[in-house]
Amino acid sequence: MKKRSTEFLTYLLKPILIYAVGALVCHFLSAWFSLNLAQIVIYHKWQYTTVPASVQMWTRILLIYPISFGVSLITIWTLLQKLIPTFYFTTEDNKTYKYIAMAIILPGELVRYIVCLSSMGSLLGSGRFSVISSNWFNQLWWALASKSEFLLSQGKSSLIGGLIFTLCYIAYLLLYLFIVLKMFRYLWKVSQWEAEDLGSQTPNKIKRNF
Amino acid sequence: MIITILFYLLTFAILFAIVYTLYKSIWYAVKWIVFRTNLSALTKDGVKITWHRKPIQMVFRQKGQFDLTIDTRRNTYHIAILTSISTHSRWNVMKGKTHYYFEVRRPKKIFYNVNVHSGNNSEMSYDYLKEERFSLSQLALEENKPSRENEKKILLVYPPPKNLTYTDHQVNYLKSGSAVCGYEVFYLKALLNEIC
Structure with a gap:
């Protein structure tokens, strides 16, 4: 039992923690970076005035979301490249990598x-630490509020806004997880080939193999 | 001040990466169109070409499976295409214990620009130590010989990379006409010459 617990600590808890910290860091980094980039490239023109709604929308669609998505994917790719070969272990079952991937990725996500949901729109008044920023959330909220005054009077609008946000965010996460799982599968296969078939030919040698 | 400079550097790096990937993907698509037109020009001379896979499958699915067969009056060629988007690199065919592998290795030229090839010990040469892996994939090569005499198995390398090597224990350079696992290795020009 003691051995099992130490194995769990070393071979599963470590990558989970590394992934969680890495995901959070890359998330904040990408959100901060893309928002600042948008401010410099396009918002510069409307520095002391209100930015038109269409400009806000198109900067988000063309600049902020793709760049933040790309930056976070690149950082996760480099993280997994380091992570998987060190924590790889041989298995006969080909589906095992899926369970391991979910065990490593899901807690961090x-x-x-x-963190995203709790910090939505509250930090610096702009939601700059969430990928779906507060302006968009506010627009949705107002659209809903103007259509359903009854719900607003009942005090349920924030709940609906929150629900819409969570739905959007879950859709985003599903796409993100799909791509990350593809990455995980490729890297897992590569480490499997290196451990079982290629052996001494590989320049990046596997550290632990049990 | 330093943070703003770093920030601008990062922005330009990311914008450059976006533009470069766009350029590369368009270049690769054009290469495939050229490939297709080159082969379809052969049909005027009475050569039969049958495609087994679509271009997307050739690029993304397992490599080493037969992608097309070319029937001339004399010979039939079963062709498996070896392809990658990265061509300023070394393509390496490796032999493992049970399977063959295809590896693309890019030189890290930003930090170490070494062009000198170091003598006989090519395995440990500086060229290969300053490389990093771009991709690794398993090849589906069959070792059995073709049933008829006038049939040939061909591994077509397209677009041509900077270097093409084969390793089981040491590095060997591959040229047009050399063989791997019963497959003859060909570049497109040499193949067109062979057919015509």
């Missing part, structure tokens, strides 16, 4: 989701 859950933390990211909770």
Whole structure:
């Protein structure tokens, strides 16, 4: 039992923690970076005036979301490249990598989701630490509020806004997870080939193999 | 001040990466169109070409499977295409214990620009130590010989990379006409010459 617990600590808890920290860092980095980039490139023109709504929308669609998505994917790719060969272990079952991938990725993503939802629109008044920023959320909220005054009077609008946000965010996360799982599968296969078939030919040698 | 400079550097790096990937993907698409037109020009001379896979499958699915067969009056060529988007690199065909592998290795030229090839010990040469892996994929090569005499198995390398090597224990350079696992290695020009 003691051995098992130490194995869990070394071979599963470590990558989970590394992934969680990495995901959070890359998330903040990408959100900060893309928002600042948008401000410099396009918002510069409307520095002391209100930015038109269409410009806000198109900067988000063309600049902020793709760049933040790309930056976070690149950082996760480099993280997984270091992570998988060190924590790889041989298995006969080909589906095992999926469970391991979910065990490593999902806790980190859950933390990211909770942090995003709690920090939505509150930090610096612009939601700059969430990928779906507060302006968009506010627009949705006002659109809903103007259509359903009844719900507003009942005090349920914030709940609906929150629900819409979570739905959008879950859709984003699903796409993100799909791509990250593809990455995980490729790297897992590569480490499997290196460990079982290629052996001494590989320049990046596997550190642990049990 | 330093942070703003770093920030601008990062922005330009990311914008450059976006533009470069766009350029590369368009270049690769054009290469495939050229490939297709080159082969379809052969049909005027009475050569039969049958395609087994679509271009997207050739690029993204397992390599080493037969992508097309070319029937001339004399010979039939079963062709498996070896392709990658990265051509300023070394393509390496490796032999493992059970399978063959295809590896693309890019030189890290920003930090170490070494062009000198170091003598006989090519395995440990500076060229290969300053490389990093771009991709690794398993090849589906069959070792059995073709049933008829006038049939040939061909590994077509397209677009041509900077270097093409084969390793089981040491590095060997591959040229047009050399063989791997019963497959003859060909570049497109040499193949067109062979057919015509």
